[in-house]
Amino acid sequence: MLACHCWVVLLMKFLSPIFVSLCLSLTGIHATVADATTGPQIEGAWEQGSILRGQVEPGSQLRFEGHDVPVSPKGQFVIGLDRDFGSVARLTLRREDGTTQAFEYPVQKREYQIQRVEGVPARTVNPSAEHLARIRAESALTRKARAKILDRQDFAETFVWPLTGPITGVYGSQRYYNGEPRRPHYGVDVARPTGTVVVAPASGVVTLVHPDMFYSGGTLIVDHGQGLSSTFIHLHKVLVEEGQEVKQGEPIAEVGASGRATGPHLDWRMNWFDQRVDPQVLVPPMNTVWSKAKE
């Protein structure tokens, strides 16, 4: 077995210079075909909270606002704009032949709602010192999960709603809890009874399962690859395990009212690394889906 493995290694060492020179000549041809005017092909709106998916020539590198953007071997990529993104987005493309080109996109500003939430437990509005320590430890766990770079292209799928029902909260709204201003709301809330099954909006890998976080209660993160992830919170039950692969449409959790919640609902959030983006960008309007589901 070992001998066999060594043979493979030797063979690869012998073949690799040939392979590399073949690749170089191929890319040389490629570079002349696609001249310097070929920019990234991008699908999505340049507006705050948006998720944009695109394609560059394989082998290209991308920088977005000073950060490296993961690019798949086939040239696919995804980027996200947070809630308060500035008026211009800057993308730099470096091709395999070493040429670089900078692109600027004007970013549309969004108007966000103001939402007042009454009747949440007082301890979740003004947490004690002990609770603050717990909150910090829990947010370190979610940060770590969202910082992962998985070479998967599930983000390119056509997303579906993880749950259909009345929308009771949207992305970006400024929130007042029991009358006190707090951080904006970053997810889309869908109200359904406790125990209703939530499905994966796209395929991915489970990168975090937590039974009861202070704010978010039962929490689940599914990574769709290259920095794009879904977070599901206030869950009653999580039906999958960390490290597990899930397919789009597969049951992953049950609706609950855990954490800072006033009643059972699913709060679905999306991130591109630490940028909080709007999940509704990737799914059709709920009205149609929900009325169809009732028929």
Ligand SMILES: [Zn+2]
């Ligand atoms: Zn919510």
